[in-house]
Amino acid sequence: MAGLDPEDWSGIRAMGHQMLDALFDRMEHVGEGPVWRPMPQAARDELRTGFPAEGTSLEELHERFTELVIPYGNGNTHPGFMGWVHGAGTPVGMLAEMLAGGMNANCGGRSHAANEVEREVIRWALSMVGMPEDGSGCLVTGSSMANFISIITASRARDPSLRRHGVGQSRMVGYAATTAHGCLPRAFDLAGFGSEALRRVPVTGDHRMDLAALRQMITEDRQSGLVPFMVAGTAGTVDCGAIDDLQGIEAIARENGLWFHVDAAFGALACLSSRLKAQLSGIEKADSLAFDFHKWAQVPYDAGCVLVRNRELHAAAFAQSLDYLTREARGLASGAPWFCDFGPDLSRGFRALKVWMTLGHYGSQRMGQMVEECCDVAQHLARRVQATPGLVLLAPVTLNIVCFGIEGLSDQDVSELVQDLHESGVAAPSTTRINGRLAVRAAIVNHRTTTVDTDRMLDAVIALAADRRG
Numbered sequence: 001m002a003g004l005d006p007e008d009w010s011g012i013r014a015m016g017h018q019m020l021d022a023l024f025d026r027m028e029h030v031g032e033g034p035v036w037r038p039m040p041q042a043a044r045d046e047l048r049t050g051f052p053a054e055g056t057s058l059e060e061l062h063e064r065f066t067e068l069v070i071p072y073g074n075g076n077t078h079p080g081f082m083g084w085v086h087g088a089g090t091p092v093g094m095l096a097e098m099l100a101g102g103m104n105a106n107c108g109g110r111s112h113a114a115n116e117v118e119r120e121v122i123r124w125a126l127s128m129v130g131m132p133e134d135g136s137g138c139l140v141t142g143s144s145m146a147n148f149i150s151i152i153t154a155s156r157a158r159d160p161s162l163r164r165h166g167v168g169q170s171r172m173v174g175y176a177a178t179t180a181h182g183c184l185p186r187a188f189d190l191a192g193f194g195s196e197a198l199r200r201v202p203v204t205g206d207h208r209m210d211l212a213a214l215r216q217m218i219t220e221d222r223q224s225g226l227v228p229f230m231v232a233g234t235a236g237t238v239d240c241g242a243i244d245d246l247q248g249i250e251a252i253a254r255e256n257g258l259w260f261h262v263d264a265a266f267g268a269l270a271c272l273s274s275r276l277k278a279q280l281s282g283i284e285k286a287d288s289l290a291f292d293f294h295k296w297a298q299v300p301y302d303a304g305c306v307l308v309r310n311r312e313l314h315a316a317a318f319a320q321s322l323d324y325l326t327r328e329a330r331g332l333a334s335g336a337p338w339f340c341d342f343g344p345d346l347s348r349g350f351r352a353l354k355v356w357m358t359l360g361h362y363g364s365q366r367m368g369q370m371v372e373e374c375c376d377v378a379q380h381l382a383r384r385v386q387a388t389p390g391l392v393l394l395a396p397v398t399l400n401i402v403c404f405g406i407e408g409l410s411d412q413d414v415s416e417l418v419q420d421l422h423e424s425g426v427a428a429p430s431t432t433r434i435n436g437r438l439a440v441r442a443a444i445v446n447h448r449t450t451t452v453d454t455d456r457m458l459d460a461v462i463a464l465a466a467d468r469r470g
């Protein structure tokens with residue numbers, strides 16, 4: 001056999017079946033054992049073999065993977081994982097990753113079926129949030145990249161000359177609430193405007209953008225010679241899951257001729273729930289939208305998505321004309337526009353297959369129901385927090401995030417308590433600050449997390465807090 005293919009196909013076939021069986025065993029029993037365990041130094045050292053001159057058998061590499069890698073994972077597939085905003089994946093997504101790997105498609109462009117799957121997935125995403133079906137979009141690494149692409153598109157729509165001449169001494173500014181995710185100021189930084197060009201609007205007591213303050217800031221900024229070009233609302237803030245008044249922000253954006261962007265990294269999935277979707281009203285009016293399939297949609301990492309209402313403006317921000325990438329009328333080089341016209345990546349993997357297979361397998365109704373189930377678990381946890389002396393709910397539970405404080409403990413104690421909890425392997429919440437106070441933060445993004453898991457987490461917190469109080 002020429003090249004790198006195996007001489008013995010039957011051997012690699014048997015090995016592949018063995019790997020797959022091991023993965024299914026692990027997924028079937030994913031809730032057994034600790035959520036997370038620290039990787040011992042000895043295991044880290046064993047991984048440092050240096051770049052081998054001679055090859056290693058697949059059997060041995062798989063053995064090393066089984067011993068050194070899989071036991072020390074991030075924990076987000078385990079039902080006790082409630083930290084940050086992590087999806088848990090599904091066996092369907094795992095299989096789709098393998099199928100996509102087998103095709104090894106480059107989805108930057110050209111005329112082939114993988115791109116048609118991505119186009120279909122983008123149509124599903126547009127319909128999920130209610131944006132027009134002639135909008136555009138593409139799959140990216142995550143919402144950080146999707147927000148960045150949106151900022152680039154919005155600024156180039158306002159001033160197309162930025163593409164050739166750069167931002168220079170630009171006075172262009174955008175707006176987002178103080179609660180917006182850190183990837184938004186970073187997008188302004190990366191786009192060359194500087195992170196301070198994203199003006200931070202204060203929030204009201206319910207953790208939503210203060211619209212009166214937004215109006216006032218736009219007026220004052222104009223008077224001082226700044227050039228407002230966009231405003232970003234958040235549908236599901238990272239700290240407590242609040243949803244900005246998207247209708248209200250859109251109205252202010254239109255009055256002022258601003259681009260209306262929505263960061264709905266995980267919140268977008270709530271559009272699939274008839275019970276929850278009214279809270280996101282206005283999302284369908286977005287000029288651009290960032291969200292992730294790898295979060296609440298449970299597609300394996302990574303699978304972010306950017307959607308843009310006006311496909312011409314989207315392409316105008318990224319498309320190039322290059323001799324070695326000519327788009328033809330027919331043949332393999334046809335099929336324009338290509339996905340490389342909608343973002344900075346030329347080479348792109350076949351992310352769409354795992355999205356298409358996961359959403360296709362479960363369907364929008366089951367996905368909406370799963371989102372509601374996560375919110376129900378969060379409500380259960382919130383009720384238990386409120387019923388427990390010594391614990392205090394620090395923010396309303398709008399969707400799936402519960403933030404609570406522990407009376408009698410300093411911020412340092414709370415931080416250490418959560419580290420103890422991680423190391424105990426019982427549960428993995430994270431922390432954030434709510435109104436200046438350190439909170440234990442449980443985000444129920446994982447479809448495997450039930451009230452049994454949140455009860456176990458809370459019981460462990462109560463016991464650890466009692467120990468700390470002495």
Ligand SMILES: Cc1ncc(COP(=O)(O)O)c(C=O)c1O
Nearest residue numbers: 085142143144181237238265292
């Ligand atoms: C509201 C919000 N925006 C953006 C992001 C960044 O998403 P990603 O990690 O996929 O880049 C997150 C991540 O949790 C988020 O919650």
